[in-house]
Amino acid sequence: MILKTLFTALLSCNLFFFSSVSFAEEPIKPIKAAVPKDKGMVELGKMLFFDPRLSKSGFISCNSCHNLSMGGTDNIKTSIGHKWQQGPINAPTVLNSSMNLAQFWDGRAKGLKEQAGGPIANPGEMAFTHKLAVDVLHSIPQYRGRFKQVFGAENISIDMVTDAIAAFEETLVTPDSRFDKWLKGDKEAIDQAELEGYKLFKESGCASCHHGTAVGGASFQKLGVLAPYKTTSKAEGRKEVTGKNTDRFVFKVPTLRNIELTYPYFHDGAVATLEEAVNKMGQLQLGIDFSTEENAKIVAFLKTLTGKQPDFKLPALPPSVNETPRPVPFD
Amino acid sequence: MILKTLFTALLSCNLFFFSSVSFAEEPIKPIKAAVPKDKGMVELGKMLFFDPRLSKSGFISCNSCHNLSMGGTDNIKTSIGHKWQQGPINAPTVLNSSMNLAQFWDGRAKGLKEQAGGPIANPGEMAFTHKLAVDVLHSIPQYRGRFKQVFGAENISIDMVTDAIAAFEETLVTPDSRFDKWLKGDKEAIDQAELEGYKLFKESGCASCHHGTAVGGASFQKLGVLAPYKTTSKAEGRKEVTGKNTDRFVFKVPTLRNIELTYPYFHDGAVATLEEAVNKMGQLQLGIDFSTEENAKIVAFLKTLTGKQPDFKLPALPPSVNETPRPVPFD
Numbered sequence: 001m002i003l004k005t006l007f008t009a010l011l012s013c014n015l016f017f018f019s020s021v022s023f024a025e026e027p028i029k030p031i032k033a034a035v036p037k038d039k040g041m042v043e044l045g046k047m048l049f050f051d052p053r054l055s056k057s058g059f060i061s062c063n064s065c066h067n068l069s070m071g072g073t074d075n076i077k078t079s080i081g082h083k084w085q086q087g088p089i090n091a092p093t094v095l096n097s098s099m100n101l102a103q104f105w106d107g108r109a110k111g112l113k114e115q116a117g118g119p120i121a122n123p124g125e126m127a128f129t130h131k132l133a134v135d136v137l138h139s140i141p142q143y144r145g146r147f148k149q150v151f152g153a154e155n156i157s158i159d160m161v162t163d164a165i166a167a168f169e170e171t172l173v174t175p176d177s178r179f180d181k182w183l184k185g186d187k188e189a190i191d192q193a194e195l196e197g198y199k200l201f202k203e204s205g206c207a208s209c210h211h212g213t214a215v216g217g218a219s220f221q222k223l224g225v226l227a228p229y230k231t232t233s234k235a236e237g238r239k240e241v242t243g244k245n246t247d248r249f250v251f252k253v254p255t256l257r258n259i260e261l262t263y264p265y266f267h268d269g270a271v272a273t274l275e276e277a278v279n280k281m282g283q284l285q286l287g288i289d290f291s292t293e294e295n296a297k298i299v300a301f302l303k304t305l306t307g308k309q310p311d312f313k314l315p316a317l318p319p320s321v322n323e324t325p326r327p328v329p330f331d
Numbered sequence: 332m333i334l335k336t337l338f339t340a341l342l343s344c345n346l347f348f349f350s351s352v353s354f355a356e357e358p359i360k361p362i363k364a365a366v367p368k369d370k371g372m373v374e375l376g377k378m379l380f381f382d383p384r385l386s387k388s389g390f391i392s393c394n395s396c397h398n399l400s401m402g403g404t405d406n407i408k409t410s411i412g413h414k415w416q417q418g419p420i421n422a423p424t425v426l427n428s429s430m431n432l433a434q435f436w437d438g439r440a441k442g443l444k445e446q447a448g449g450p451i452a453n454p455g456e457m458a459f460t461h462k463l464a465v466d467v468l469h470s471i472p473q474y475r476g477r478f479k480q481v482f483g484a485e486n487i488s489i490d491m492v493t494d495a496i497a498a499f500e501e502t503l504v505t506p507d508s509r510f511d512k513w514l515k516g517d518k519e520a521i522d523q524a525e526l527e528g529y530k531l532f533k534e535s536g537c538a539s540c541h542h543g544t545a546v547g548g549a550s551f552q553k554l555g556v557l558a559p560y561k562t563t564s565k566a567e568g569r570k571e572v573t574g575k576n577t578d579r580f581v582f583k584v585p586t587l588r589n590i591e592l593t594y595p596y597f598h599d600g601a602v603a604t605l606e607e608a609v610n611k612m613g614q615l616q617l618g619i620d621f622s623t624e625e626n627a628k629i630v631a632f633l634k635t636l637t638g639k640q641p642d643f644k645l646p647a648l649p650p651s652v653n654e655t656p657r658p659v660p661f662d
Contacts, residue, residue, distance in 0.1 A: 050400050058407050064390070069381050069648045076389050076660050084415035086661050261650045264657075273653045309647040316640040317400045319592045322604045326595075329407050330417050 027202060027211035030180035031096065031257070031307060034171040040150045045168025047146075047315045048161060054133045055126035057082055058327025062119070062165065066094035068310045071261025072172065077269030078233075082127035089235050090269035093262045095310075096255055098170045099214035105267045107220060107252045108241045112166035117158060130158040136325055137161065142318030174258055174307030182304070190304050197301030200294055205286045215256040215305060223249045223267070226287040233268035260303045274299045358533065358542035361511035362427065362588070362638060365502040371481045376499025378477075378646045379492060385464045386457035388413055389658025393450070393496065397425040399641045402592025403503065408600030409564075413458035420566050421600035424593045426641075427586055429501045431548035436598045438551060438583045439572045443497035448489060461489040467656055468492065473649030505589055505638030513635070521635050528632030531625055536617045546587040546636060554580045554598070557618040564599035591634045605630045 036042045048054065052061040065079040065087075066072045072093035074080070079087035089105055097103065103115035119125040120133050137143045138156045147156045150164065179198070181189035190198070201207055210216045220238055223229045229249060238247035251267050265271040271280060278298050282288040290298065320326075367373045379385065383392040396410040396418075397403050403424035405411070410418035420436055428434065434446035450456040451464050468474045469487045478487045481495065510529075512520035521529070532538055541547045551569055554560045560580060569578035582598050596602040602611060609629050613619040621629065651657075 052398070052401075053406075057411065059395070059405065059411050067383070069646055070383075071650070074390065075384075075651065076658050080388065080390050080660055084660075263651065272657060275653070311644060313642060314645050315400055319402070320406065320594065322606070326603060327407050329411055329415075 026183060027207040028179070028183065028215055029213045030183045031173050031175040031177070031213055033175045034173045036167070036171050038150065038167060040146070041164050041167040042171055043168075043315075044146050044150050045164035045166070046312065047143075047317055048137075048165050049168055050315050051317050053136050053317075053320070053324075053327065054120050054128060054161075055082065056128045056132075056327065057329035059329055060126050062094075062116075065091040065119075065125075068094075068172070071095060071258045071309075072097075073262045075263060077264055079125070081125040082123070085124045087124060088233070089267055090264065092254060093258060094169055095172050095174050095262075096214050096217070096257045098173070099212070099255070100217035100252065101219065102252060105235065105251045105254075106237050106241050112169045113162045116162040116165040116169070130161075132325065134158055134161065136320075139324040140318050140320060172310055174309060177257070177305050177307035179301070179304040180307065190301075193297050194300045194304050197297035197299070198304075200290075200298050201301055204282065204288055204290075204298075206281065206298070209253045209285070210256050216253040217255045219253055220247075220250050221253050221285075223251055223284065225285050227284050229266075229284055231266075231268045231270060233270075235267055237267070256302060256305055258306050258309075260306050261309075274302055278302070357514060358538040359510070359514065359546055360544045361514045362504050362506040362508070362544055364506045365504045367498070367502050369481065369498060371477070372495050372498040373502055374499075374646075375477050375481050376495035376497070377643065378474075378648055379468075379496050380499055381646050382648055384467050384648075384651070384655075384658065385451050385459060385492075386413065387459045387463075387658065388660035390660055391457050393425075393447075396422040396450075396456075399425075399503070402426060402589045402640075403428075404593045406594060408595055410456070412456040413454070416455045418455060419564065420598055421595065423585060424589060425500055426503050426505050426593075427545050427548070427588045429504070430543070430545035430586070431583065432550065433583060436566065436582045436585075437568050437572050443500045444493045447493040447496040447500070461492075463656065465489055465492065467651075470655040471649050471651060503641055505640060508588070508636050508638035510632070510635040511638065521632075524628050525631045525635050528628035528630070529635075531621075531629050532632055535613065535619055535621075535629075537612065537629070540584045540616070541587050547584040548586045550584055551578075551581050552584050552616075554582055554615065556616050558615050560597075560615055562597075562599045562601060564601075566598055568598070587633060587636055589637050589640075591637050592640075605633055609633070 049062040052059050052064070054061065060082065065074045067074055072095035074091050078089055079091045081087055092105060098112060101107065103109040103112060104118070109115040109118060117130060120128050121130055134156050137147070144156065147160055148154065151160045153160070178189045182195075201210075209219060209221050212218045223237070236248050238250040239245065241247070259265075259274065263272065263274070265274070265277040266280075271277045275295055278295050279290060282290045380393040383390050383395070385392065391413065396405045398405055403426035405422050409420055410422045412418055423436060429443055432438070434440040434443060435449070440446040440449060448461060451459050452461055465487050468478070475487065478491055479485060482491045484491070509520045509525075513526075532541075540550060540552050543549045554568070567579050569581040570576065572578070590605065594603065594605070596605070596608040597611075602608045606626055609626050610621060613621045
């Protein structure tokens with residue numbers, strides 16, 4: 001009995017040791033479940049994320065373009081803004097976005113808090129102002145009560161609004177993908193073709209940009225290294241932030257987590273399928289023409305990156321009161 | 332001991348008897364919790380209700396205008412449709428809508444199933460066709476699997492789509508309002524002003540149209556009985572269904588359940604506050620000018636009709652696949 005226990009213990013250590021080593025060698029790390037720092041702030045942020053009263057029309061919420069039923073995106077090429085304006089760029093997923101080195105395709109916002117204020121005041125998106133958004137929230141007693149509870153202040157500020165939205169967004173991580181289960185040692189979690197796809201992904205050089213926990217989001221890279229990227233989009237990426245010509249078409253590397261859900265692809269949303277995205281990336285970034293079989297294997301691997309989707313109750317929003325400024329959808 | 336038990340039993344009978352009598356005398360009946368007939372169908376209907384791929388743009392879902400975070404309405408005067416078209420009428424709440432004698436303000440749809448097909452194919456709303464909506468759903472393996480599970484058929488039909496949406500909508504009832512608790516015998520559930528408001532509501536004649544479980548929804552009535560209703564809206568109500576001139580401005584009496592959440596009011600959404608709605612109703616329908624105090628009491632009563640809001644997890648929608656027809660938001 002003692003011998004058996006000792007043997008089991010040694011075996012466990014050994015398994016743990018090997019699993020830990022192989023794990024450390026992989027360029028992709030598994031996602032850890034979110035541990036909310038402040039549950040009250042997260043709940044408030046969730047309400048704000050779903051509240052269309054942060055837009056001039058009263059119709060567009062954060063969730064309109066970062067739809068949490070649809071991989072945190074809107075699944076259209078470029079988003080629809082106030083009065084059906086066509087946005088300039090494909091909405092990046094909000095899922096796992098806390099792992100990005102910066103926010104927006106061009107990285108112009110340092111973090112989620114700074115990002116959250118952008119669309120509210122963007123005339124082409126929610127078309128509101130920070131002041132008017134705060135006025136709306138401040139008029140609503142139930143919101144005032146929640147802000148007071150979370151921030152201890154009588155008056156609501158846009159800083160609190162974006163802090164709360166960012167706190168909610170930090171919880172939007174997607175652990176437990178089949179690939180993460182494989183990384184953690186469950187060798188049955190992915191099949192042979194998917195595993196071969198992962199090997200191709202690493203060996204071809206995809207992982208040189210798409211690595212880390214988010215499988216991307218960790219660097220800015222030029223789109224079109226070996227061949228120019230052809231597009232009708234006017235977006236120029238980092239150049240718009242730095243002013244440097246060398247930053248033209250340099251974009252934040254997008255996360256590949258949940259990539260099966262976040263179609264269409266690329267900053268201009270011009271690529272409809274994963275197959276085409278893999279082919280284009282091979283040609284433009286690596287100078288590789290993947291065979292149909294190779295492409296299929298890489299795509300199969302990419303689909304193992306779909307993790308546990310947001311899992312919470314639809315928030316009930318507090319009603320406006322007589323004093324609440326009314327939305328202006330049609331002026 | 333036997334005596335005590337007997338006494339308790341008699342007391343219970345007695346209480347039950349009185350409570351049952353007083354309950355039966357009230358023109359408003361409490362809402363019973365929904366008992367879903369087919370959980371799989373309800374879950375499928377919930378997904379469809381939240382799926383913007385039932386619209387041409389891929390941006391508008393049932394939940395866009397019947398937002399379940401906001402009392403089942405959009406809280407704007409008239410809804411926003413495809414390409415930001417201004418709708419002709421205020422979106423009625425979907426909450427408790429299964430209790431209505433018919434659907435839409437003019438009652439042109441007999442039930443929820445018939446209603447559900449309307450907006451999908453309305454060029455001013457979701458601007459799609461039933462065929463295209465079914466094509467989209469049928470292309471998605473996860474949807475095909477769910478439809479097969481629920482309906483036992485290989486092919487999806489629009490009938491199944493609207494059956495499932497209607498089954499979900501039937502669950503959207505709002506029990507446990509403070510008023511219902513009062514109706515069921517909890518005399519502390521509403522305060523003195525609210526009770527006086529209820530008495531005024533009954534004595535003034537409001538309850539002659541706003542009665543039953545939904546506090547409305549049970550009949551068509553003319554808007555502007557004692558004075559003409561002035562509006563810029565072109566909606567003519569039942570006349571558009573029956574062709575009869577006498578049906579001009581005859582509308583379905585709206586439910587007053589959750590009325591605090593379903594602003595703005597009337598078919599044209601022209602009335603912003605409950606106070607104004609009560610005053611206008613008094614003048615137009617009853618020939619009564621409520622005093623400020625009376626108005627406040629009726630409004631206080633109306634706010635006790637807010638029940639338990641939809642309480643479920645945000646659905647995760649299955650991704651489109653390569654074969655899925657793509658949305659066309661901007662052509």
